[in-house]
Amino acid sequence: MLVLGIESSCDETGAALISDRDGLLADALHTQIDMHRAYGGVVPELASRDHIRRAVALVDDVLQKAGKTRADIDAVAVTEGPGLAGALLVGNAVAHAIGWALEIPVLGVHHLEGHLLAARLSDPAPEFPFLAVLVSGGHTQILKVERFGHYELLGETLDDAAGEAFDKTAQLLGLPYPGGPAVSALAEKGTSGAIELARPMIHAPNLNMSFSGLKTSVLTAVHAAEDTSDETWRANLARGFVDAVVDVLAAKLVRAMRQTKLKRVVVAGGVSANKQLRARLTDEVRRRKGEIFYPPMRLCTDNGAMIAAAGLARYEAMTPEEREALRRQTGFKVRPRWPLETL
Structure with missing residues (x-):
C-alpha cells in the first residue's frame, strides 16, 4: 500500500510517500522561515x-523521486489539525482533490500524532508502550503512549510552550527567527551557572x-544588564535560559x-533537535537503564513523512467497514484546535 502524506499546519509545506512494505520512499519539504523572519x-x-x-x-516532486505516478497512490493522509486554519485548509483542499480525482480514501491526521510516530521512522524504531516528551513551538506535553491511537496526557505546559519561550528569548537577545537554533548556538559559547534564571514548577x-x-x-535579566551588547553576557544569558x-x-x-x-x-517535536536537550535527556534515561529514541534530525520539524506514517498506521487499524465509509465520504473539515487525547 502506498500512502501520500501532506503537511501544511503552519510554516512548512511537506509531502512524502510511504509504503507498507518498503517504508519511506521519498519526502520533500519547503520551509517559510526566510519569508516570516522579517516579521x-x-x-x-x-x-x-x-x-x-x-x-x-x-x-509531484516526491512522486518523481520515488519513481511513482499519481495512479500508484492508494490513499492520502493530510494534517487535519491542530494548526492555522487557513494553512490547514490549503493542505486539505489539495489532499481531497487528489482523493476525489483518483477515487481513493483521504485520512485526516492529527499533527501531534504524526510527531509521536516520527520516531518510528528511525532505525531502530521504538516499540509500544513508551513515554513521549513532545516539545515544539506550540506544544509541550508528556504522554503515555500505550499503543497506536491510545494517548494519555500526563502533563503539559500551563501557559507558553518551550518553543515559544525560545522565540521570545531570541527576540530579547536580538537573534533571528526562529529562536531555537539561534539561542542554542549562542548558548554553546556560554557558561552554565553564570546567570541563574527561574525554573517554574520544577519541584x-x-x-x-x-x-x-x-x-x-529573561526579560528582568535584560533590563538589569549594564551592557546587553556584551557577547559574553549574551552567551551566558542564552546558556542560562537553555539550562532552565x-x-x-x-x-x-x-x-x-x-x-x-x-x-x-x-x-519528538521541533525542539527535540536541540543539542543540549538531547544530551541531557539521553543521559537521564540511560542512567536509569532506559531506552530513548528521537526522530531522524530532518524529521523533527513539521514534515510530510510523519503524516504519511500516521495515516498508514491509522488505515491499517481500521475495520473493513470503516475503510469503506472512508472511501465514500464527501466533504472535509479542519480542526485548528484538536486535543490529542480525544483521538
Whole structure:
C-alpha cells in the first residue's frame, strides 16, 4: 500500500510517500522561515498563500523521486489539525482533490500524532508502550503512549510552550527567527551557572510545566544588564535560559518514568533537535537503564513523512467497514484546535 502524506499546519509545506512494505520512499519539504523572519514570527495569511504555491509541486516532486505516478497512490493522509486554519485548509483542499480525482480514501491526521510516530521512522524504531516528551513551538506535553491511537496526557505546559519561550528569548537577545537554533548556538559559547534564571514548577509534584515565568526572568535579566551588547553576557544569558528549559523537562521526564515505571522514551517535536536537550535527556534515561529514541534530525520539524506514517498506521487499524465509509465520504473539515487525547 502506498500512502501520500501532506503537511501544511503552519510554516512548512511537506509531502512524502510511504509504503507498507518498503517504508519511506521519498519526502520533500519547503520551509517559510526566510519569508516570516522579517516579521519575527509566522504571519498566517502569508503562510496560507505560500502553501498554495508549494503543495502540488511538492507532491509531484516526491512522486518523481520515488519513481511513482499519481495512479500508484492508494490513499492520502493530510494534517487535519491542530494548526492555522487557513494553512490547514490549503493542505486539505489539495489532499481531497487528489482523493476525489483518483477515487481513493483521504485520512485526516492529527499533527501531534504524526510527531509521536516520527520516531518510528528511525532505525531502530521504538516499540509500544513508551513515554513521549513532545516539545515544539506550540506544544509541550508528556504522554503515555500505550499503543497506536491510545494517548494519555500526563502533563503539559500551563501557559507558553518551550518553543515559544525560545522565540521570545531570541527576540530579547536580538537573534533571528526562529529562536531555537539561534539561542542554542549562542548558548554553546556560554557558561552554565553564570546567570541563574527561574525554573517554574520544577519541584511541583505533578507533571505540568510553565515557561511564562522563565520568559519574565529573561526579560528582568535584560533590563538589569549594564551592557546587553556584551557577547559574553549574551552567551551566558542564552546558556542560562537553555539550562532552565532543559532542567524542567528533565525533571518532569524523570518523575514520569518513576510514576509510570516505563523506561522507553520518545522525544519528538521541533525542539527535540536541540543539542543540549538531547544530551541531557539521553543521559537521564540511560542512567536509569532506559531506552530513548528521537526522530531522524530532518524529521523533527513539521514534515510530510510523519503524516504519511500516521495515516498508514491509522488505515491499517481500521475495520473493513470503516475503510469503506472512508472511501465514500464527501466533504472535509479542519480542526485548528484538536486535543490529542480525544483521538
